[in-house]
Amino acid sequence: MRTFFNNCRLVDGTGARAVESALVVVTDDQITWCGPADAAEAPTPVAGDRQVDLAGRTLLPGLFNVHVHLALRLPFPEQRIDPFAPGYRAMLIYRRALEAIYSGTTSLRAVGEAHFMDIAVRNAINKGVLPGPRIQSAGSALIATGGHGHNSVSCIEADGVDGFRRAAREQLRAGADLIKICLTGGIGTPGEQPADKQMSDDEVAAVVEVAHGANKRVASHTGGSQPVKDAVRLGVDCIEHGYQFDEEAAQMMAEAGTFLVPTLCVTQELDYMRRHGVQEWMLTKARAAAVEHLNSIRRAVAAGVTLCVGTDLLPSDPVDGTVATIREVELLVEAGLSPLDALRAATFNSARLCGVERLTGTIAAGKQADLIVVDGRPDVEIRDLRQVRLVMKDGAVFRNELPNLDAPGLALPGVELAGGTFARVY
Template structure:
């Protein structure tokens, strides 16, 4: 058994949003890929073997690894950079996604939820990561997103066009057959569709019900790309588990979501990322639609928070992408924290997603029995979400995958 003792740290996790206090002068005992013990340093050291490998983090703050709930490792938006991704052959695409997975892990994102990837390459990537052949985060994936003929995202191989009740049922079952952990469905237009608007309804009620009922029968949750309040309300009434974006929520629909337990992944970045769009050569029509939706998008998020909707971290932009002085995951978390505060932001990036994924027995907190997916930084994440800009140490499953010197100087791991 590989045994590691981590010291020189303060441990904090998403339970702080529920009243738990961080553990100062803490130690974490890791055995193989799991946390075996955590608590005050003196207590943990007294219960651990003297032969255990020691890692001193030099006063860092340790949290669980981040969970990004809206990830596209094969993203190809309209524009020159997106066209280059679309032109990759299957072998090049696999390598491109593997590189993105490695970058994502090094950012401190130890788990992702993929919500539409090209050609089912996400399943091959997940197998390679699980087998240890490729470094990357834990992958939960929807496979290809379901979309009506000509609907949002229909141009790419990361979606599957389906129509009618029978077509949508077959589409959902096809993703489950491939190994999907959840189902993603496009129920409205969005910002990246040339011939649609954000508020264009794209599925009828019986089609939405077919997806939701089929997925639930197979024990899978359903998340929906959705913008307008009326469409979201209809889907929530039918049992939808999660909304992506929610550009045009109203207080009434937010209250309905809260009452039904429907979560929101707001992806605030996608309506405030002109620098990213310019870098990718995104056309003017899409930039105008996206950036123009920004004020209402932020109002919708505030309405959801006020109503008590469970809000979860998801960047939509590739999670590792360098943006505004940090990576896309952290920048999204900073935007969220401006409304919900740093403690709730930490919850939205760790324990909240783990619970939605039904993986909180394994992920989301620094507790015995959970995977040793841990990250360290020098600033306090309960004081500011910007602390995550300074992630300098990453462990996944008991293995250190990134280790940099503390701000004061010496390397600790």
Template sequence: MLLVNAKIVDVLNGEISKFDAIRTNDQGEIVDVGASTTLNRNLAKNQEPTIDLDGRYLFPGLISCHTHLSVVFPFSLTDPNEDPAITAFRAAERAHDALHAGITTIRCVHEQNQVDLALRRAAVAGWFNGPRIFGAGRALSTPEGHGKGSACSYAKDFDGFYQAAINELEAGADHLKIFITGGLARAGESPEDPEMTDDEIAGAVKAAQEHDTYVVAHAGESTAIQQALRLGVRSFEHGYVMDQQTVDAMAAKDVFYSPTLCVTRSESWMREKGFEESSIQNCLAVSDRHLASVKLAIKAGIKMTNGTDYPPGDLVDGVPAALHELFLMHEAGLSTVKTLQSITSTAASLIRQENKLGQIKTGFYGDVIALRNNPLDDPQNLRNIDLVMQNGQIVESRL
């Protein structure tokens, strides 16, 4: 497949490439990035299918780093004993929506019945078309913690968390998810309440290290974040209430942070989905402190990644949740280039795919989208996607 007459966005350097065409091979990799005239000359010999992008901006496929495909709204309707087939149908529809919105890769951070791992197996077998999935399987939670009632894997003490982690990894998990604080989902819980001991966090981290992977932490406040930093957690989610000392420590440790601003700034969407009033009020109550914490993190230079805590293709204020989050991050003060990197190259580094995803380069996967306007001028230009390609295959075209 040959894409010509494009303006290729170099997200790493924040500029438009001097080249204007790419070629992908039958394995779905980009094998050439060059000038349309040069690649077109070779086309005459090879008779490859060609798409003329007519000056559109070619951008890496989007990567959403805090995804739940199986989540039920409102949360209270979750059935811990749900038939895995029902879970799979719900998750597959969300995955389809995400892919067609240009989200070609997702990192799942808790899925009921390990449906992320099942969908990935189905995709490899050719039975399912969806985003590339990097999955955690089930999150690990204390019995009375934030994961209560959400069909997690429940554990106590070092040995319990170590074994629970091993179980997910042996099932095929790429990383591990833990809850180190409470959250906003239920009446009476608080994101400022720590939920795991040093030993429990250490058990999960040890299992991850033994399998050459890392731990993701749902983290609401500073004390628990500093605890987890000390114990080797690499990726933090939410950060609703953080102080200067904590964001400085996160920057020094070179960890990743998905702020999920949309969690506390999507009231109309929550009401549309039937969220309990207690959940809505919990989110609104912490919204200002959440934004202030994110601004501290931006100034500290923490590596920021895009994550929604919702199915990323669900529409929030008229755009996919992943884009809604992207716009909120930009409005919070993240530079345009870092905002774009949060959903491409920085996200790829988080999932340890920086040599295959997040940029348009030779040797990378053929995951790209085509835009009408330059996203380097304004991330809002990601609203208008005319082409989605994943693994060198056209998924969606409005050309």
């Protein structure tokens, strides 16, 4: 089956300017042609091809959210308790993965989940057992004993070089795509600050050695200038959050090619936290971190650090009139990226972080057909990204609000209400 998306604006995700009168051709699960509609080599439709007039809407790559915990439950418990049996957890993760793709996030990176249930859901989707988004899974996050996230069942505690090596190898054995560590304190655990360093250098280096030996990347929850510098120096591939760091740390990230996933939603969207009944101690920490977090990300933008899009919140959760993934893209614009660069952060940059840039993350011939269509011009006015009308992954339609495309999309009760932590279905 060939589909001709006619009369669209093409934003390909690389940061290149929009092609104003574009044609994008999808054949089965892949993009087979894209470019100016009047190009001499543009293919012409034949009988049987599906033709869709996008009426000047913008077509762009499906969005990534590279920092999610799909079994998220708020408010966070202060003690380590597991509210879900493992099987139910898997179903909850799957449900929320569907809500994510419905809302425009076609690729997810799960950075800390209990019982390898993110890996189970990933495998089911990859094998075609169930439809859903692309998922990369870290398995459990690795933390020092008593470290950040010890109050969450999605983290496992380790100590010393041997302990962290073993914990990292256990994630790889279970099929993890990356290793997640918490180098410093954060917001969601009481009794610590975001710049408190909790892992020793030799522990970090041990995890990096194990992960890189298996050609996997290390993502490190990190706040504070010195911990960020230590992480970069020790070979960590990606800084998560970056709650506070100075210009020198930003320069080091830029020079080393270290990725940064700011998760600005965590400190900038306190209303979301409040509506979830988040405790005062956590609100106080988030509030205290907010200004310096945003300023740090501004320093990263100025230094040219490669930014990606992640939220900690569920990708589909309602935030400030849109969903979390899209709100985070807007926040990156508030931190100083141009709309075009913020869209690149949500697509090409995040695909590079996940090592899937040859497969997806841009609109180009030969890539998988992971794309969204929105009303308006999000590369000029980022808030237009809120107006998602079509979501496609591997050429399959997951959401369709286009008047002239006959494809049903997902048929799941209530999925249009996307917003798993508010849904109270658990």
